[in-house]
Structures are given as C-alpha cells and as structure tokens.
C-alpha cells in the first residue's frame with residue numbers, strides 16, 4: 706500500500722476545475738471501475754447527480770443512509786429515483802432504532818454534544834459499512850452553498866472510509882443547478898417546495914425563511930453553531946492534512962501517471 710494525501714491532489718484538482726460534472730463522473734467510473742458509488746441524501750444536488758448517472762449514462766450504484774427518522778417524502782424520493790432512473794440504491798441503517806437509542810442514551814439531539822453523538826451513530830457509523838467496498842464516493846457538495854463548502858475541493862481524501870470523495874458538482878453554480886433541474890425535469894424531494902432548502906432528519910430540520918442562509922434550517926434548536934453532521938469530512942476539519950492508503954497502481958491511475966513497474 707502507498708499513501709495518497711490531499712496535498713498530492715492539488716494539481717489534479719486545479720485541472721479538474723474546468724471539467725463538467727458529467728466528465729468527472731465518467732473519469733471516476735473509468736479510474737475506479739466497479740469500486741465507485743454515488744452518495745445521495747435525496748436532496749436537490751444528490752438528485753441532480755442521480756439524473757446525470759441515468760442520462761449520460763454512467764453505471765454505478767447509489768449509497769443512501771436512512772437514519773430511521775427521515776421524512777417520508779425523502780424515502781419516497783429514493784424509491785422514485787430507483788424506479789424512474791433505473792438506479793440501484795443501497796440503503797444503510799443505524800444499529801439501533803431511534804426508540805432504542807433514546808432508551809439507552811436519552812434524547813441526544815437536544816444538545817450540541819448529543820447531536821454529534823447522534824449524527825455519529827445514525828449517519829457516520831452506518832456509512833462505515835461501505836469501507837473496503839469502494840475506493841471512491843461521488844459527493845454532492847457545492848462551493849455555491851457557502852460556509853465551509855465554499856472552498857471544498859473536487860477530489861478530497863476520506864481517511865475514515867479510506868476512499869476519495871469526488872465532488873463533481875463543486876463548481877456548479879446556483880444558476881446552473883436551476884437550469885439543469887428545470888430543463889431535465891429532475892425528480893426532486895417535494896419538501897424543497899415547502900421551504901426546506903436542505904433536508905435531513907425530521908427531528909432536526911425545518912424550512913428556512915426568505916433571506917436566511919441555506920443551512921439555517923438544520924439544528925435550528927441548537928443555535929447557529931451546528932450546521933454540519935460530520936458525514937462529509939471536508940465539512941469538519943479543514944486544518945488537517947489527511948491521507949488514504951491505496952495501491953501504487955491506483956494512485957498512478959488517479960494522478961494520470963504511467964506505472965513503470967509491477968509488484
């Protein structure tokens with residue numbers, strides 16, 4: 706095994722800034738073959754990616770975490786995408802139901818510390834199940850969403866899952882999103898029309914008012930300091946210099962280098 710660090714990706718990330726999301730999806734499929742999947746939480750950006758997989762087409766499964774306390778509209782959206790776009794969507798769930806968790810730990814999402822613990826158990830730990838299955842996960846982070854995402858790289862290493870996150874929509878502007886959604890009639894979670902700019906668990910997500918930041922509806926009861934759940938590593942710890950362990954051959958393919966030896 707060899708190490709691939711975030712710093713190793715600087716030059717490739719610069720080159721990729723000119724590529725369209727569809728080109729990045731094709732690149733990921735070509736480099737990672739069957740060891741790449743897309744992630745979607747059934748919100749706008751994830752649905753755009755699902756539509757692109759269907760339209761281009763690019764064959765890869767979709768990974769979805771059902772925390773057990775999602776809105777019914779979110780689960781219905783997943784089922785529509787699977788049916789109408791012909792996608793294979795793998796659903797991952799937490800070990801405990803919300804009732805079992807509450808019995809054991811109390812109502813965690815009512816405090817900032819508890820929220821971290823709850824998101825860890827209900828979002829991040831279920832996703833751990835994909836570790837070792839995929840070398841890359843397609844993400845839907847966009848710089849236009851601002852906050853920490855304002856500088857998110859297209860390629861980001863994910864040490865926890867030992868894979869590369871490929872944020873194919875990183876450069877997609879709000880105008881491009883709107884245009885893509887309307888011209889392709891992308892299937893959307895109906896909650897967006899009810900004022901939800903982002904959509905997570907039913908315990909912790911509310912609509913936003915006109916003029917509020919997009920993520921103001923997340924953990925509103927905890928105050929403005931809680932806006933991310935931790936499932937996307939680039940949201941959480943921008944100061945670290947993370948790395949993943951890949952074969953030298955895979956690193957060479959990612960970086961577009963010729964492999965001049967065989968192990």
Ligand code: SF4
Nearest residue numbers: 814823824827906909
């Ligand atoms: S969003 Fe709320 S309910 Fe959902 S996992 Fe996080 S803290 Fe728990």
